[in-house]
Amino acid sequence: MNNGRAVVLVIEDNTIVRMGAVDLVLAAGYEALEARDADEAIRILESRSDIDLVFTDVQMPGTMDGIKLAHYIRDRWPPVKLIVASGNDILEESSLPGGSSFFPKPYDDSAITDAMARLLASDNPKGTATG
Amino acid sequence: MTNRPTEFFEAASTLAVVVSSNEPLLFLSEDQRVIAASASFCRAFDIDPATVPGKRLDALGNGEWAMPTLASLLKATASGKAQISAYEIDLKRPDQKTRQLVVHARTLDDGDKDHVRLLLAVTDVTDARAETRLNNDLVRDNAMLMQEVQHRVANSLQIIASVLMQSARRVQSEEVRGHLHNAHHRVMSIAALQRQLSTSKGGNVELKTYLTQLCQSLGASMIAEPDRLSIAVTVDDSAVDADVSVSLGLIVTELVINALKHAFPDQPSGTIAIDYRSDGGDWTLSVSDNGIGMPEGSDAPKAGLGSGIVEALVKNLQGEIRMSDADPGTAVTIAHRGPPVRHADLSTAV
Numbered sequence: 001m002n003n004g005r006a007v008v009l010v011i012e013d014n015t016i017v018r019m020g021a022v023d024l025v026l027a028a029g030y031e032a033l034e035a036r037d038a039d040e041a042i043r044i045l046e047s048r049s050d051i052d053l054v055f056t057d058v059q060m061p062g063t064m065d066g067i068k069l070a071h072y073i074r075d076r077w078p079p080v081k082l083i084v085a086s087g088n089d090i091l092e093e094s095s096l097p098g099g100s101s102f103f104p105k106p107y108d109d110s111a112i113t114d115a116m117a118r119l120l121a122s123d124n125p126k127g128t129a130t131g
Numbered sequence: 132m133t134n135r136p137t138e139f140f141e142a143a144s145t146l147a148v149v150v151s152s153n154e155p156l157l158f159l160s161e162d163q164r165v166i167a168a169s170a171s172f173c174r175a176f177d178i179d180p181a182t183v184p185g186k187r188l189d190a191l192g193n194g195e196w197a198m199p200t201l202a203s204l205l206k207a208t209a210s211g212k213a214q215i216s217a218y219e220i221d222l223k224r225p226d227q228k229t230r231q232l233v234v235h236a237r238t239l240d241d242g243d244k245d246h247v248r249l250l251l252a253v254t255d256v257t258d259a260r261a262e263t264r265l266n267n268d269l270v271r272d273n274a275m276l277m278q279e280v281q282h283r284v285a286n287s288l289q290i291i292a293s294v295l296m297q298s299a300r301r302v303q304s305e306e307v308r309g310h311l312h313n314a315h316h317r318v319m320s321i322a323a324l325q326r327q328l329s330t331s332k333g334g335n336v337e338l339k340t341y342l343t344q345l346c347q348s349l350g351a352s353m354i355a356e357p358d359r360l361s362i363a364v365t366v367d368d369s370a371v372d373a374d375v376s377v378s379l380g381l382i383v384t385e386l387v388i389n390a391l392k393h394a395f396p397d398q399p400s401g402t403i404a405i406d407y408r409s410d411g412g413d414w415t416l417s418v419s420d421n422g423i424g425m426p427e428g429s430d431a432p433k434a435g436l437g438s439g440i441v442e443a444l445v446k447n448l449q450g451e452i453r454m455s456d457a458d459p460g461t462a463v464t465i466a467h468r469g470p471p472v473r474h475a476d477l478s479t480a481v
Contacts, residue, residue, distance in 0.1 A: 014286065014289075014290065016290050016293055016294060017286075017289050017290055017293045019293070019297065020292075020293025020294070020296055020297050021293070023296070023297050023300060024296065024300075027300050059282070085289075086285075087281070087282040087283070087284075087285030087286045087289065088278065088281075088282050088285075104285070104326060105285045105286060105288070105289040106285065106288040106289040106291070106292040106293075106318065106319065106322045107289070107292075108292075108319060108348055108351055108352045109292075109296045109352070110351060110352045111348075111351050111352070114351070
């Protein structure tokens with residue numbers, strides 16, 4: 001949370017898709033941070049304590065994919081909410097940490113912002129911004 | 132013959148049967164001497180037939196048949212304690228690849244209980260196993276490749292969807308934004324089909340699942356007040372060719388977008404109903420709403436890209452389109468009569 005706005009970290013290796021995801025986060029009224037892979041995401045998560053939600057892709061370069069990253073975040077920063085999107089839907093949904101939301105790609109932007117609002121409202125009823 | 136054969140003479144017919152066996156076969160005495168070997172055995176395992184009779188099994192060839200496991204299994208078989216049924220052993224020979232063998236052993240049941248003799252059938256399964264392994268590898272590679280392709284398609288569609296949505300958020304004109312959203316819906320309609328295809332077998336698409344998913348996705352992105360407007364989908368168990376399903380999905384997408392835009396300007400509630408049913412080659416798709424009905428005269432909206440797409444696709448499916456007053460609301464019915472256009476129905480296919 002930063003000045004009453006929820007902070008969302010977007011992790012996606014494809015530039016255009018990452019731009020789109022950051023854009024939808026901003027349009028929904030949240031603050032957006034972005035990373036290209038799990039390592040960069042972890043550096044950002046370590047450097048600041050105001051991240052409320054992580055929206056991550058699954059397949060990406062680096063030491064961890066989005067599923068490993070989701071588990072790592074759940075273990076290390078349990079309050080951070082998780083949304084995971086992937087082009088490999090059936091395989092991956094069952095391997096995610098409990099409580100995270102999964103969307104197959106291509107995702108519908110409004111479905112993602114709805115999920116963000118729902119997850120952020122679940123323990124923070126006043127802190128959610130709406131677009 | 133230098134070796135003492137057996138004290139016992141076998142009937143010539145028994146020996147002839149063994150020698151002519153198509154399956155590699157050894158006929159052994161109780162103490163594991165070879166009474167006869169089939170020509171197929173000698174050929175398969177490179178053994179000179181003349182050297183065979185009377186030889187101990189473990190002295191055959193260059194001694195490669197001296198396998199303690201085989202000897203003990205044969206001993207157990209001879210004593211009646213066990214029967215070897217499809218036991219796997221490796222045949223190792225110097226300078227040759229190890230062969231995988233499947234052996235079957237049993238005592239010869241010819242009523243002579245004083246002279247135990249053994250029949251040992253030996254099948255070389257090395258090549259068959261290699262072929263099975265190769266086939267399994269191919270099937271696995273194929274599945275992985277398929278998954279990779281589907282993944283790439285999904286990611287490509289995501290890039291297109293992302294670009295369209297970013298453009299839609301940036302443009303000032305409501306009309307242009309509407310067009311960009313429509314383009315986005317069309318992309319999502321094809322994406323829903325792609326997802327459905329990735330889980331279906333044989334390239335046929337179950338329309339019920341596909342159209343339900345499609346309308347859920349359209350509703351989620353277009354309906355701001357889900358309590359006010361809803362989409363109901365009723366589809367029979369039809370499964371259609373992927374090409375046909377793309378057309379049907381796009382038709383439904385256009386008609387639902389159109390109804391959501393125009394049918395319910397101020398209505399407190401409204402429903403759009405999608406219905407598909409087929410009977411042999413005949414099928415009917417209808418999209419109806421209980422909204423304000425078709426505007427007439429100068430109020431009628433200009434035919435846009437959406438209606439052009441619908442007309443072209445209906446023509447392609449050799450269907451006929453009819454618009455009618457549903458009182459209240461509008462019904463669009465598309466019907467095809469006659470033999471299917473690359474169209475398969477589950478109920479008739481089974």
